[in-house]
Amino acid sequence: MSVNADKPHLWKSDIAQSVDFYNNWFMQFAPQAYRDTRLVTTQQVESALQQTANLTNITPGILQQYPSVLPILRMATAPPIARDRLIGLAGVSSNLVKNMEEKQRIPPKTERAILDTELRKISQIIARLADKDIFSWLDTGRQPTDTEIHRAATIVADRLCGAISDPIIRNAQERRQLAMIRQWLEERGYSYIGGGTRLSFERMQPGTFSFRLNIPIVLQGGTKQINIPIDVVIKPLQSSSDELPLLIEAKSAGDYTNPNKRRKEEAVKMAQLRNNYGENIRFILFLCGYFDSGYLGYEAAEGIDWVWEHRIEDLAVFGI
Template sequence: MGVNRDKVDLWKADVARSVDFYNEWFMVFAPNAFRETRIETTKRVEKALLLTENLTNIRPETLQANPSVLPMLRMATCPPIARDRLIGLAGVSPNLVKSMEDEQRIPPMMKAAELLEQLNRIGDIIERMADPDIFVWKQRSDNGTTEEVHRASIIVADRLCGAVANPIIRNAQEKRQLAAIKSWLEARGYRELVLGDAKDFLTMPAGTFSFRFNVPITMDGGKKVNIPVDAVIMRKNAQRGDFPALFEAKSAGDFTNTNKRRKEEAVKIQQLRKTYGNQIAFDLFLCGYFDSGYLGYEAAEGIDLVWEHRIEDLAQFGF
């Protein structure tokens, strides 16, 4: 018997309460989370402008030494250039651009002469397409005033943050969710795992918990990989060989994306059972827009759930 997965008659009311819970949080905290990220991003944009002489001299050596500035430079053009568009316009290697943006490094096997040539092409495109309404000093052929550079940095930072607004909010929400679990567990005598307490999730001492813990699984063909689990909790009464409880903290600001991604949890529980057997459990800690279609899909896989607005339901999992 489940805690909430089989309480279909309660789902409608809980969905409504969860949506209200998320919306209240969003209205109060999301603007602050976005603003804090924008402030930090503005500082990084100012650094990128300093390195490129305020977008008047984007040298290939600068890009080679500071590959992480490329996403900011793409947002400095008119119009802002998507990654694939930059690759096409500059006629450069997709691997070069993706490595600079995703890994903040230059491909190690790329030949030096070819690298400098391609970085030079990227710099030329950025300089030619730099937004004249933002970088007003380029029309004057100078480097701009301090006030102009700061204003331009804020605008570019806004563009960058706007492109990743959902991840910013999602990360802030996840931190809050995990903090709520931590507070609830510690109030009941649990303690957070410290380095050296356990060599893996199976050897955690009773009465401990950990966040973003890697759990190894065996894929088809015998390959072992780690899957990250948001919350791993070893019950106080756990005996040797017992599995800890595994929870995924999920939040959503609309119904569409949750139903698009509902297979992710089903895949995880299937992989866990294939590796450890049917006794292992993988459940959800939810806040936001999760409708009956999503809940029914997860319940069919044997995945239970706790609503954040009813966090006390964690007690029914034996904590």
């Protein structure tokens, strides 16, 4: 039985309410989430400045010792350099740059001579393009004051946060969505189980739930097993031992474009789950924000139902 997917006459009203719900949250909480992240990022930039002697000592040795400073150094140039632009300008391996930025390490087994050459190229590009308006001491050779260092770190932090503003807001929204689900469940007698308990979703006890649980599946052909991360897994209070939990994907969107670009992802996930666990597997969405009729119609056609965050009590209709 569908709860919302088979009621298109309600979609227009729900879409409007969901957009208002998201916008109200954004205006009230998003600026604080951004400020909190900027404060932490400013501290990281100040640490990077200390490690590079306020950008006066950007050497292969320093980059090898502190690979995590690279994205900060990219934002310390004029103009700020995107990752791929740095790779192209310096003529270095994308694997090196991606390892330094994503894994905060130098790629294992890299030949020393090649590594020194490529790190020197990166150092030269950063030193040549360093923003002298922010780091005014680079032209004069004088020691900057603490105030100048903090001001420069704040500017670079703003650039970094501007480049990742969408993920900052998305992560804050996800935390809020999961907290809302948790409160709703605990008020009804459910118990939370942490993900560090090596929990298997097939062996969950009635009246329990967990967040960000990996569900193992075997891909078509039976040659490879992968894990599908699920945001919320709930074993209903009144369920039998052989009944599978309800799986929920929490989704929020601040515009209509991105959800429609990625709407196939849920359909693929649903198909993989059904191929592995049968037609009785239940997978729904928890929506907040900009999800239009095109998105809803696509998901409904794929057999995916949903609960609107502004009407979270619909979870009860799914037997929760």
